[in-house]
Amino acid sequence: AQSVTQLGSHVSVSEGALVLLRCNYSSSVPPYLFWYVQYPNQGLQLLLKYTSAATLVKGINGFEAEFKKSETSFHLTKPSAHMSDAAEYFCAVTPTTSGTYKYIFGTGTRLKVLA
Amino acid sequence: GAVVSQHPSRVICKSGTSVKIECRSLDFQATTMFWYRQFPKKSLMLMATSNEGSKATYEQGVEKDKFLINHASLTLSTLTVTSAHPEDSSFYICSARPPGTYEQYFGPGTRLTVT
Numbered sequence: 650a651q652s653v654t655q656l657g658s659h660v661s662v663s664e665g666a667l668v669l670l671r672c673n674y675s676s677s678v679p680p681y682l683f684w685y686v687q688y689p690n691q692g693l694q695l696l697l698k699y700t701s702a703a704t705l706v707k708g709i710n711g712f713e714a715e716f717k718k719s720e721t722s723f724h725l726t727k728p729s730a731h732m733s734d735a736a737e738y739f740c741a742v743t744p745t746t747s748g749t750y751k752y753i754f755g756t757g758t759r760l761k762v763l764a
Numbered sequence: 765g766a767v768v769s770q771h772p773s774r775v776i777c778k779s780g781t782s783v784k785i786e787c788r789s790l791d792f793q794a795t796t797m798f799w800y801r802q803f804p805k806k807s808l809m810l811m812a813t814s815n816e817g818s819k820a821t822y823e824q825g826v827e828k829d830k831f832l833i834n835h836a837s838l839t840l841s842t843l844t845v846t847s848a849h850p851e852d853s854s855f856y857i858c859s860a861r862p863p864g865t866y867e868q869y870f871g872p873g874t875r876l877t878v879t
Binding site: 681683685690691692693694695698700739743745749750751752754755756757 | 768770796808855867870
């Protein structure tokens with residue numbers, strides 16, 4: 650069965666520092682992968698997606714992620730954190746073979762940005 | 765593009781009453797819509813998958829008679845919580861999937877409080 654692991658339920662970085670949020674998946678066939686951001690009491694906003702095209706994916710708000718098949722990872726990075734990046738981040742995968750289009754979500758990582 | 769709305773954003777109802785939540789894709793037709801429930805500081809729990817014109821597919825442990833889902837058109841799905849109880853209080857989020865894609869676009873969520 651597929652699964653998603655987000656290592657680190659809480660991550661704190663200083664403003665201007667590198668943001669690294671980790672996501673590893675477990676799947677026999679590479680799935681499609683997504684990163685979403687959620688601000689308090691709001692829905693989820695799509696940051697970026699990997700759908701088997703380029704392995705380095707650029708998203709909104711300066712975020713990017715690299716799909717590494719050998720490491721079964723899709724870590725999210727941003728070179729310089731802003732205060733406005735403080736939020737909950739979710740990694741999600743969807744198998745490309747099941748036909749259900751359902752997501753499997755990670756448990757989320759809360760990013761705190763320190764002034 | 766790819767905007768999903770939910771109505772209402774907040775609702776308070778008395779125990780034993782029913783409440784309906786609407787999910788609309790505003791600028792695209794959604795072949796599939798999903799309903800999630802999110803507990804405080806937790807990830808999203810998929811409740812059901814809704815395909816236009818057919819019965820919803822519920823996840824294991826979700827009572828289909830309690831959480832009625834209707835997907836009457838390609839832009840509208842509704843979730844009705846019947847005979848609500850305080851334990852049904854939660855944040856309900858819908859998402860919609862444009863045809864030919866794997867990504868989901870999320871609504872802003874509905875905060876349900878049952879008193």
